[in-house]
Amino acid sequence: MSAARPLAGLTVVECASFVAGPTGGMTLGQLGADVIRIDPVGGGSDHLRWPLAPDGDSFYWASLNKGKRSVAVDLRSDEGREIVTALIAAPGPDRGVLIDNVVGRRWMANEVLTARRPDLVHVRVQGYPDGRPAVDYTVNAEVGIPQITGAEEGGAPVNHVLPAWDLVTGLSVSTAVLAALHDRARSGRGAYVELALSDVALAGVANLGWLAEAADRGHERPRHGNHVYGSFGVDFACSDGERVMVVALTEGQWAALTSVTGTREVFAALEQALDADLDLEAERYRLRETIAAVLRPWFAARDVKQVRDELEGARVLWGRYQGMTDVVTAHRTGAHPVLADIDMPGQGSLITGRSPLRWNGKHGAAGAPPRLGADTEQVLAEVLGLAAAEIAGLVDRRVVAAV
Structure with missing residues (x-):
C-alpha cells in the first residue's frame, strides 16, 4: 500500500452537496478511501455549479468530487431509497460510514439507519445546530468578519469570495470520521456526529480571541484596509506597478x-x-x-x-500579489507540485489539487473526476452483490442511472 493511501480499504458513502461535505469526502478519498458519492438521477443542485467548462460541465463539481465513485439513484422512489440505505449499512469492518448534509429526509434519519447498522459512523453537516439552512456567506456575515474588513473609510460590510468556513468544516468532517472510526475499532460503538457550519465559524473567531476582544472593549475592531491587525504588515507598490x-x-x-x-x-x-x-x-x-x-x-x-x-x-x-492566471503560468512550469492536471470526462483538462499532506516527501495522486452515475453498476454489484439482470431492471425502471 502506498504511504499516501493509508485509508485504502475503507468505504465511505457521501450524500452531500456544495462544499463542506464533499470536501470531507474528497479529503478521505485522497488518503485512499473508496468514497461512493450518491446523487439524484440527473444531478443534484450543485452538479452544474459555476465555474463551468466551455461545454457547460462544472469545473467545481468535477474537482471537489475527484477520486470518488458516482452512483445516481432516484431518491424519491422506495426502491431507490432502499438501495441507498443498503449501501450505507453494508456489512464489513471497513464499511458503515456516512457523510451527509441531508435535511428533512426521514428515511435517512440516524435512528432509521442505525436500526440497520448499529455501529454506523454518521457525520452530518448542518447549517445551524437546530437544522436550519445556512451557507458560508451567511454565517460569515453573522460572526462579524465583514464588519472589520475593508478600507478604514468604508461603511458597508465587505464580503470575501473564499468559502473559508466551508473548507474548515470539510476538514472537520474528515477529522470526525477518523476519530469515530478509531473509537469504533476500540469499543465497537458507532457514532452520530453533527457539525454545524455556524458552530465552525463561531468557534473559529472565538479561538482567535476576537470575541473576547470585542467583549472586553465593547466595540468593533476598527478597519485597517491592508494593514495587519496587531502587528506590522501592509502592501507596497514597486516601480513597475507590481x-x-x-x-x-x-x-x-x-x-x-x-x-x-x-x-x-x-x-x-x-x-x-x-x-x-x-x-x-x-x-x-x-x-x-x-x-x-x-x-x-x-x-x-x-x-x-x-x-x-x-x-x-x-x-x-x-x-x-498575483492573479490566478499567474498561478496557472507558474504551475505550467512545474512550480507547484500540489497542483495537478487531470482529464475531465469527454473534454479537456482540469487544474486541481492533490492532498496537501506530503507522505515521505510526496503528494498523493489527485484522483480522477467522475461522470455522474458512471459507477452505478459496478458499485451495486460489488457492494450489494446484485446480479447484472437485477441492475438492468433497476436501470430500465429508472430507479438508478448508469452511464
Whole structure:
C-alpha cells in the first residue's frame, strides 16, 4: 500500500452537496478511501455549479468530487431509497460510514439507519445546530468578519469570495470520521456526529480571541484596509506597478526589513522622537502608517524582481500579489507540485489539487473526476452483490442511472 493511501480499504458513502461535505469526502478519498458519492438521477443542485467548462460541465463539481465513485439513484422512489440505505449499512469492518448534509429526509434519519447498522459512523453537516439552512456567506456575515474588513473609510460590510468556513468544516468532517472510526475499532460503538457550519465559524473567531476582544472593549475592531491587525504588515507598490505584501511579526523579521531597506537609523531616530520601541510588535502596529511612509520610497525605486531578490536575500517575510492566471503560468512550469492536471470526462483538462499532506516527501495522486452515475453498476454489484439482470431492471425502471 502506498504511504499516501493509508485509508485504502475503507468505504465511505457521501450524500452531500456544495462544499463542506464533499470536501470531507474528497479529503478521505485522497488518503485512499473508496468514497461512493450518491446523487439524484440527473444531478443534484450543485452538479452544474459555476465555474463551468466551455461545454457547460462544472469545473467545481468535477474537482471537489475527484477520486470518488458516482452512483445516481432516484431518491424519491422506495426502491431507490432502499438501495441507498443498503449501501450505507453494508456489512464489513471497513464499511458503515456516512457523510451527509441531508435535511428533512426521514428515511435517512440516524435512528432509521442505525436500526440497520448499529455501529454506523454518521457525520452530518448542518447549517445551524437546530437544522436550519445556512451557507458560508451567511454565517460569515453573522460572526462579524465583514464588519472589520475593508478600507478604514468604508461603511458597508465587505464580503470575501473564499468559502473559508466551508473548507474548515470539510476538514472537520474528515477529522470526525477518523476519530469515530478509531473509537469504533476500540469499543465497537458507532457514532452520530453533527457539525454545524455556524458552530465552525463561531468557534473559529472565538479561538482567535476576537470575541473576547470585542467583549472586553465593547466595540468593533476598527478597519485597517491592508494593514495587519496587531502587528506590522501592509502592501507596497514597486516601480513597475507590481505590488508586494510585507510583514514583520517578530523582532528578527523587523531587523531584517530595516536592514535591507537601509532605514535602521531612520527608525532609531523615530524611536527617540516618539518615545517608542519598534522591537515590540504592538509599537510597530501603533506606528504602522509612519513606518509604511518611511518604507514606501525604497519599494517605489525598485521593480518587483529587485524587490524579490533583495527581500529574499535578507530573509524578509513577503509575498507578491498575483492573479490566478499567474498561478496557472507558474504551475505550467512545474512550480507547484500540489497542483495537478487531470482529464475531465469527454473534454479537456482540469487544474486541481492533490492532498496537501506530503507522505515521505510526496503528494498523493489527485484522483480522477467522475461522470455522474458512471459507477452505478459496478458499485451495486460489488457492494450489494446484485446480479447484472437485477441492475438492468433497476436501470430500465429508472430507479438508478448508469452511464
